[in-house]
Amino acid sequence: MTLLSALAADPARAAVIVDFDGTLAPIVDDPPAATPLPEAAATLDRLARCFGRVAVVSGRPVSFLRHHLPVDGLTLFGQYGVERSVGDGIETVPAAARWVEAVHRAADEAEAELPGLFVERKGTVAVGLHWRRRPDLEAAAVDLGHRLAGLHGLRLEPGRQTVELRPPLDVDKGTAVEELATGASAALFIGDDRGDLAAFDTLTRLVDEGRLTHAVRVAVRSSEAPAELLDRADFVVDGPRGALRLLDELVALVV
Ligand SMILES: [Mg+2]
Known part of the structure; x- marks a missing residue:
């Protein structure tokens, strides 16, 4: 079978x-x-x-x-x-609620720091940093993602020409x-x-x-x-x- x-x-x-x-x-x-x-x-x-x-x-x-x-x-x-x-x-998931503010701030800071990067607010619990239309920004976007994750206690998830910042939930x-x-x-x-x-x-x-x-x-x-x-x-x-x-x-x- x-x-x-x-x-x-x-x-x-x-x-x-x-x-x-x-x-x-x-x-x-x-x-x-x-x-x-x-x-x-x-x-x-x-x-x-x-x-x-x-x-x-x-x-x-x-x-x-x-x-x-x-x-x-x-x-x-x-x-x-x-x-x-x-x-x-x-x-x-109830535990996500306390991270909404951190995700919001990370999205604002990403937009302010790297104009040209596409910052996608995914509902209130995640933000995606996409460089598919600006491949020249890849290194800067990955670096920014790491910095914002560290600063706000978020988790960085790699994807296809993107990184996402998410609450550090299990x-x-x-x-x-x-x-x-x-x-x-x-x-x-x-x-x-x-x-x-x-x-x-x-x-x-x-x-x-x-x-x-x-x-x-x-x-x-x-x-x-x-x-x-x-x-x-x-x-x-x-x-x-x-x-x-x-x-x-x-x-x-x-x-
Ligand atoms: Mg897929």
Whole structure:
């Protein structure tokens, strides 16, 4: 039995967990303008009808994910697990509240110090420093990110041509995946970036601990994909189109 058919064998007890940027949505120069591939919502809808739990886990705010993926039965974890969808509402990890002011100040200071850098306020609990449109600012942006993280007690997370400042909470894509996979017998995670390694680690550990029977780690290949992610994947797919193709195959194994 292949890994995918193991997942499809007992769909009610399987979790399918998907990253957003670079996985459902092509990477674009202007991060707020990113949109999922047109077929993505329909694929997630079919998955949600077949599998016990289907979720998107992303660094984006839940409000952004909900706007782009209006799919019934889809669970959304945003801000790397700091936010989650609960019915029509959004719940934020309570410990994040005391960091809102520090994140706000770091965003103001980044804008003042490096004009030309794109400073993205991601809700109230994270700020992204993006140099995709100004590659000449990379070194300065990384340096600024380190300084602001130290100054405000925030955590610096590297991404694709970006660094993000986030509260130093014990919450990441790994903890989100652990929660989503709890009670399932099999789980799949698909992602494209460094922040997705924590999700891969969690799946590996849950199998080692006997809490999952099967785990499927899927990496989305791109010119920017970290080698470590590709090396550790059970499957590698090409770009968001390849990711959707694999998810469609998974649906076809059930219906
Ligand atoms: Mg991604």
